[in-house]
Amino acid sequence: MSSTDTGRSPGTVQTDDPRSLAVRIRGLRKSFGTLDVLRGIDLDVRYGEVVCIIGPSGSGKSTLLRCTNLLETPSAGRIEVLGVEITDADVDIDAVRRHIGMVFQQFNLFPHLSVLDNLTIAQRRVLKRSRQEATRIAQENLARVGLSEKSQAYPNQLSGGQQQRAAIARALSMNPRLMLFDEPTSALDPELVGEVLTVMRNLAAEGMTMLVVTHEMAFAREVADRVVFMDGGVVVEDGPPSEVLTSPRQERTREFLHRVLDPTHLTRDELTGEEATTDSVAS
Amino acid sequence: MTSDPPTETAPPASGNLPEPIVVRRGRFSPRQRQRFTRLIQYAVFVVIVGLVAVTADWNRLAESFFNTEVIGELFPEILRIALINTIVYTLLAFAFGLVVGLILALMRLSSIGPYRWFATAYIELFRGLPALLVLLAVAYGFPLAFPNLYIPGGGYGEIALGLGLTAAAYMAETIRAGIQAVPRGQMEAARTLGMSHTRAMISIILPQAFRVVIPPLTNEIILLTKDTSLVYILGLSLTERELTSFGRDAMTQYVSLTPLVMAGLLYLVITVPLSQLVRHLEVRTARKVGSVQH
Ligand SMILES: Nc1ncnc2c1ncn2[C@@H]1O[C@H](COP(=O)(O)OP(=O)(O)O)[C@@H](O)[C@H]1O
Numbered sequence: 001m002s003s004t005d006t007g008r009s010p011g012t013v014q015t016d017d018p019r020s021l022a023v024r025i026r027g028l029r030k031s032f033g034t035l036d037v038l039r040g041i042d043l044d045v046r047y048g049e050v051v052c053i054i055g056p057s058g059s060g061k062s063t064l065l066r067c068t069n070l071l072e073t074p075s076a077g078r079i080e081v082l083g084v085e086i087t088d089a090d091v092d093i094d095a096v097r098r099h100i101g102m103v104f105q106q107f108n109l110f111p112h113l114s115v116l117d118n119l120t121i122a123q124r125r126v127l128k129r130s131r132q133e134a135t136r137i138a139q140e141n142l143a144r145v146g147l148s149e150k151s152q153a154y155p156n157q158l159s160g161g162q163q164q165r166a167a168i169a170r171a172l173s174m175n176p177r178l179m180l181f182d183e184p185t186s187a188l189d190p191e192l193v194g195e196v197l198t199v200m201r202n203l204a205a206e207g208m209t210m211l212v213v214t215h216e217m218a219f220a221r222e223v224a225d226r227v228v229f230m231d232g233g234v235v236v237e238d239g240p241p242s243e244v245l246t247s248p249r250q251e252r253t254r255e256f257l258h259r260v261l262d263p264t265h266l267t268r269d270e271l272t273g274e275e276a277t278t279d280s281v282a283s
Numbered sequence: 284m285t286s287d288p289p290t291e292t293a294p295p296a297s298g299n300l301p302e303p304i305v306v307r308r309g310r311f312s313p314r315q316r317q318r319f320t321r322l323i324q325y326a327v328f329v330v331i332v333g334l335v336a337v338t339a340d341w342n343r344l345a346e347s348f349f350n351t352e353v354i355g356e357l358f359p360e361i362l363r364i365a366l367i368n369t370i371v372y373t374l375l376a377f378a379f380g381l382v383v384g385l386i387l388a389l390m391r392l393s394s395i396g397p398y399r400w401f402a403t404a405y406i407e408l409f410r411g412l413p414a415l416l417v418l419l420a421v422a423y424g425f426p427l428a429f430p431n432l433y434i435p436g437g438g439y440g441e442i443a444l445g446l447g448l449t450a451a452a453y454m455a456e457t458i459r460a461g462i463q464a465v466p467r468g469q470m471e472a473a474r475t476l477g478m479s480h481t482r483a484m485i486s487i488i489l490p491q492a493f494r495v496v497i498p499p500l501t502n503e504i505i506l507l508t509k510d511t512s513l514v515y516i517l518g519l520s521l522t523e524r525e526l527t528s529f530g531r532d533a534m535t536q537y538v539s540l541t542p543l544v545m546a547g548l549l550y551l552v553i554t555v556p557l558s559q560l561v562r563h564l565e566v567r568t569a570r571k572v573g574s575v576q577h
Pocket residue numbers: 032035037055056057058059060061062063064
C-alpha cells in the first residue's frame with residue numbers, strides 16, 4: 001500500500017486527512033439533457049457513519065451515488081470525497097476511486113474470472129500488489145463474507161446472494177475508506193436478502209463509512225446513523241432513523257413510508273401510534 | 284356454482300359468439316396429402332439421380348476429375364508450396380486485419396470525434412470496395428504512386444496488406460459489436476475499482492468481447508482462405524503460388540481439370556473443419572451467454 005505519500009499533489013488522496021467528513025456535497029445538480037435529476041443536493045457523511053438514502057424510484061438516488069465517485073459527471077456543485085474535491089477538473093479520479101468501494105444492484109462481477117481473480121485483479125493491476133499478497137487479502141475478505149469455499153468458482157455458478165457477497169468482498173479487497181451501495185439487495189430473491197444484509201451489518205459494526213441506497217427499511221432503522229429521504233431530485237428530510245422513519249416531519253416522507261412499509265419488515269409496535277393506525281388501514 | 288340460475292348479465296348475447304372456423308374437408312386429410320407430396324418429390328429425385336448415373340460416362344469423368352497420373356505429378360508441390368502458401372497468406376492477412384480491426388473498433392467507440400469519423404470512413408470505404416481492386420492497388424498501384432514505398436516482407440507483406448486492409452474493415456465491425464455486447468456495468472465496476480479506461484478495456488472488456496467474437500472471426504478466416512485465391516492475378520513466382528494459381532498453372536500444363544479439383548479439395552480440407560468449429564463455438568457461446576449473470 002502507498003503509505004509513503006510525500007507532499008500533497010492535487011488529486012492524491014490524503015489518507016491521514018484530519019477532517020471528519022468523508023463526503024461533503026454542496027449544491028449538486030445533475031441533468032440528463034432537459035431532465036433535471038438532481039436539483040441542488042447538500043449532503044455530509046462523517047467518517048464511520050452509515051447513511052441510508054431512501055426515496056421513490058426515479059428520485060435520483062442512484063445518480064447521487066454515482067456522482068459521488070464520478071460515474072456520472074455533475075452538472076454543477078461541489079463534491080469532496082475523502083478530503084479531495086473530485087469536482088475539480090484536475091483530479092486524478094482513478095486515484096480517488098481506489099479508496100471508494102461500490103456495490104451495484106446487478107453485482108457486476110466479472111464473469112470471465114473466477115471469484116478469486118475477481119478479487120485480485122484490481123489489487124494487482126491498480127494497487128500493484130504481488131500475487132501472494134493479493135491472494136491473501138482476497139481470502140481474508142472471502143472469509144469475511146462467508147465465501148471461502150467459493151474462491152475457485154465462477155460467478156455464474158453462484159447464487160445471487162453469493163454473487164453480491166463476492167462483489168462486496170471484491171470492493172473490500174481494495175481497502176476502501178468509503179463504501180457506496182446502490183440497492184444491493186433489490187435484485188435478490190427474498191430468501192437471499194438476509195445474508196447480504198448480515199454482511200453489511202457486520203461491516204457497519206466494524207466502523208466502515210457507508211452510503212447505502214436501500215428499500216430495506218428494517219435495515220435502515222437498525223443500522224443507519226442517519227436516513228436521508230430524497231424525492232424529485234432534492235433531499236426532503238435528513239436525520240436519525242428514529243425521526244425520519246418513525247416521525248417524519250415532511251408530508252412527502254410520510255406518504256412514501258406508508259407506501260413502502262411492509263409489515264413483515266417492521267412490526268407494528270416499532271411504529272408510533274400515528275404510523276400504526278395509518279399502516280393498519282393500508283394493510 | 285353449477286346450480287346458479289343464469290342471471291341477465293352472465294350469458295353473452297349469442298350474436299357475440301365467435302363463428303366456428305370452417306374447415307373444408309377434401310378426400311384426403313392434410314397429413315395424407317403431405318405424405319403423398321413428399322413421395323412424389325423422392326421419386327423425382329431418384330429418377331434424376333438414376334438418369335445421371337446411367338447416362339454419365341464414368342471413365343471419362345474419372346479421367347477428367349481424378350486423373351491419377353496428373354495427381355501423381357501434382358504432389359508433393361501442391362502441399363509443400365501451394366497449400367502452405369494459402370495458409371500463410373491467410374494467417375498473415377488475418378493477423379494484419381485483426382490488429383487493424385481492433386484499433387478501428389476502439390476508434391469507432393472512442394469519445395474523440397475525429398477517431399470515430401476516421402474509423403467510420405475507413406470501414407465504409409473498405410467494405411464498399413472489391414477486395415481484388417484493393418489487392419491490385421497495393422501490389423501495382425502503390426509502387427507506381429510512391430516509388431520509394433517499402434512494404435516489409437516483400438510479396439508476403441503486399442499480400443497481407445492487400446487482403447488485410449479489407450478484412451480489417453469487416454473485423455472492426457465484428458469486434459465493435461462484441462465490445463458493445465459486454466454490459467455497461469462491467470466497465471463501471473472496473474472503473475470503480477480504480478482501473479483506468481485502458482486497463483479496464485484490456486483486463487475486463489476485451490476478454491469478454493473476444494469470447495463473443497471468436498465464432499464470427501473464425502468465419503472471417505474461412506472467407507480470407509478463399510480470398511487468397513485473388514492473389515493469382517499478381518503473377519506470382521513459382522514458389523509464391525498458392526492453391527488457385529498452382530492449380531491453374533497445372534491445368535494448363537497437363538491439359539486437365541484434375542489440378543483444379545485437387546486444389547478445390549485442399550480448400551475444403553481447410554474450410555470444412557473450420558466451419559464445423561464455428562458451428563460448435565456458436566452453440567457453446569450461445570449456451571455460455573445464456574447462463575451468464577445479467
Ligand atoms: N444515463 C441517464 N440518461 C438519461 N436519464 C437518466 C440516466 N440515468 C438516470 N436517468 C434518469 O434520471 C432519473 C433518476 O434516476 P435514478 O438516479 O436512477 O433514480 P433512482 O435511483 O432514485 O431510482 C430517472 O428519471 C432516470 O430515468
